[in-house]
Amino acid sequence: MQGLMMDRQLTITSIMEHADNNHPNAEIVSVTCDSPRHRYTYADAFRRTRRLANALIGYGVRPGDRVATFAWNDYRHFELYYGIAGVGAVTHTVNPRLFPDQITYIVNHAEDRLVFVDPLIVPALEKIKDDLPCVEAYIILTDDDNMPDTGLKNAQSYESFIGSQPDRIDWPELDEKTACCLCYTSGTTGNPKGVLYHHRSMVLHTLIGISTDCFDLSVRDVVMPVVPMFHVNAWGLAYGAPVAGTKLVFPGPKMGDGATLQALIEEEQVTYSAGVPTVWLNLLKYLDETGKQVGTLRRVVIGGSACPRSIMEEFEERHGVYVNHAWGMTEMSPLGTFNTLKPEMQKLSREEQFAIREKQGRALYGVEMKIVDDENNELPWDGQSTGLLKVRGPFICSDYYNTGVPSDVHDGDGWFSTGDVGSIDAEGYLQITDRSKDVIKSGGEWISSIDLENTAVGHPDVAEAAVIGVPHPKWSERPLLIIVRKEGSEVTGEAILDWLRDKVAKWWLPDDVVFVDEIPHTATGKIQKTELRKRFSGSE
Ligand code: ADP
Numbered sequence: 312m313q314g315l316m317m318d319r320q321l322t323i324t325s326i327m328e329h330a331d332n333n334h335p336n337a338e339i340v341s342v343t344c345d346s347p348r349h350r351y352t353y354a355d356a357f358r359r360t361r362r363l364a365n366a367l368i369g370y371g372v373r374p375g376d377r378v379a380t381f382a383w384n385d386y387r388h389f390e391l392y393y394g395i396a397g398v399g400a401v402t403h404t405v406n407p408r409l410f411p412d413q414i415t416y417i418v419n420h421a422e423d424r425l426v427f428v429d430p431l432i433v434p435a436l437e438k439i440k441d442d443l444p445c446v447e448a449y450i451i452l453t454d455d456d457n458m459p460d461t462g463l464k465n466a467q468s469y470e471s472f473i474g475s476q477p478d479r480i481d482w483p484e485l486d487e488k489t490a491c492c493l494c495y496t497s498g499t500t501g502n503p504k505g506v507l508y509h510h511r512s513m514v515l516h517t518l519i520g521i522s523t524d525c526f527d528l529s530v531r532d533v534v535m536p537v538v539p540m541f542h543v544n545a546w547g548l549a550y551g552a553p554v555a556g557t558k559l560v561f562p563g564p565k566m567g568d569g570a571t572l573q574a575l576i577e578e579e580q581v582t583y584s585a586g587v588p589t590v591w592l593n594l595l596k597y598l599d600e601t602g603k604q605v606g607t608l609r610r611v612v613i614g615g616s617a618c619p620r621s622i623m624e625e626f627e628e629r630h631g632v633y634v635n636h637a638w639g640m641t642e643m644s645p646l647g648t649f650n651t652l653k654p655e656m657q658k659l660s661r662e663e664q665f666a667i668r669e670k671q672g673r674a675l676y677g678v679e680m681k682i683v684d685d686e687n688n689e690l691p692w693d694g695q696s697t698g699l700l701k702v703r704g705p706f707i708c709s710d711y712y713n714t715g716v717p718s719d720v721h722d723g724d725g726w727f728s729t730g731d732v733g734s735i736d737a738e739g740y741l742q743i744t745d746r747s748k749d750v751i752k753s754g755g756e757w758i759s760s761i762d763l764e765n766t767a768v769g770h771p772d773v774a775e776a777a778v779i780g781v782p783h784p785k786w787s788e789r790p791l792l793i794i795v796r797k798e799g800s801e802v803t804g805e806a807i808l809d810w811l812r813d814k815v816a817k818w819w820l821p822d823d824v825v826f827v828d829e830i831p832h833t834a835t836g837k838i839q840k841t842e843l844r845k846r847f848s849g850s851e
Contacts, residue, residue: 379427
């Protein structure tokens with residue numbers, strides 16, 4: 312027997328309409344190229360979104376067309392998130408930090424017709440514009456007064472593009488499985504692959520994302536996403552905030568600038584933020600140097616790479632900010648697990664709590680997880696057994712966009728192989744030990760490079776650490792520790808190994824330490840181990 316409930320579709324348009332009706336006066340504050348502090352309300356944002364939608368339709372954007380954005384976190388990008396999806400087209404967010412040949416590949420692969428680009432990113436696109444034949448026009452995210460001189464095809468300012476359009480629209484009734492956004496994984500090997508989200512997956516991800524044991528967003532919060540809107544949907548915050556009615560603060564191109572982040576937090580009373588570990592180092596360094604505070608900040612979510620305990624401790628002990636660790640992937644919209652403590656864990660000692668809090672957390676509702684051995688046998692959730700992590704769920708991709716061949720990372724039962732290796736304990740807490748391609752196997756036993764790296768960055772003279780496996784005649788592989796020293800430090804390898812000695816298992820202790828000026832990163836801020844392996848172990 313079928314239930315008798317209305318068949319209303321779960322769409323991004325419905326998020327916009329909900330916020331417009333219920334939170335019209337919640338504010339959105341942005342730093343942009345043309346304004347140090349732009350300020351308006353959700354009602355203003357969606358009024359302009361309707362003008363944008365009319366402009367897109369007027370231009371001839373059709374349902375299913377891909378429209379690219381090269382933009383920082385700000386109010387115009389927010390309008391694009393809603394306007395493009397609202398007309399049934401696909402918002403293709405592009406990471407401007409990708410290598411030019413990767414950008415060329417993905418714009419052509421996605422066949423983007425229109426490109427919306429921030430003025431600061433225009434020079435990068437000018438270099439590759441002749442290789443992007445599918446792009447018909449470039450809309451620069453500014454007004455006529457601030458238009459850069461550019462040779463980009465049919466360039467026009469965003470303000471003139473939406474200029475004279477009416478702010479009324481009858482949004483099309485979209486099927487909830489209509490594609491709404493597209494994001495390419497950065498593909499450390501091979502070409503990037505497109506993850507194509509639909510309205511329904513985004514709405515489900517949003518509702519779960521704002522729930523109490525996840526972002527816990529409310530109408531009383533002020534959220535500043537420091538995770539970029541150009542990659543993995545800013546972890547869903549640009550959808551979650553309007554559902555909850557949360558004030559949004561966007562740092563624009565200043566995401567990596569500690570001074571701007573501190574000023575925004577204090578002046579806009581930010582209570583909540585989220586980002587990858589490295590962005591917080593800039594803020595913490597700035598606070599340390601200036602003695603300034605972030606008094607209103609209550610919580611920070613850290614994910615995208617394993618969060619070192621030293622960052623959690625510094626936030627908490629010096630600034631009274633609680634850190635939640637989270638894990639996810641582009642293919643998962645991206646939230647997978649989120650770490651909050653269960654009530655009985657509140658009674659544990661600080662050390663015992665940290666042992667749990669350093670893990671990546673428990674699966675969110677909607678995410679099924681399992682770990683498997685090399686023969687695909689499911690392993691127990693005992694906190695010890697370590698294997699390849701597989702996931703399944705309604706906001707996890709079922710295949711990649713338009714590759715021409717079926718995905719080789721989905722199995723017959725629909726499980727997606729994450730490429731991450733880890734264990735799950737009896738309480739359901741996932742601990743990622745490595746990417747499968749980065750695993751170090753020494754004498755038949757696994758050594759977690761993530762654990763070693765996070766322990767090493769706890770050393771007061773270490774700015775960044777990476778661990779790779781190098782071939783060894785007896786043990787097959789041994790860990791090599793690669794260190795960037797803090798400015799002015801002359802700490803020796805011996806001193807670091809001595810310091811690590813009582814913090815890691817004896818056989819995990821790296822055989823050698825090398826010092827470098829810089830560790831290479833991917834466009835999403837992850838350590839590029841392929842490069843390190845080429846340089847230090849002669850393999851990839
Ligand atoms: P990319 O586009 O760089 O492929 P994603 O942003 O989708 O990447 O990154 C997903 C990967 O990042 C995960 O598979 C995992 O390896 C890593 N990752 C994300 N969050 C964490 C975390 N909290 N701890 C450890 N690794 C993480």
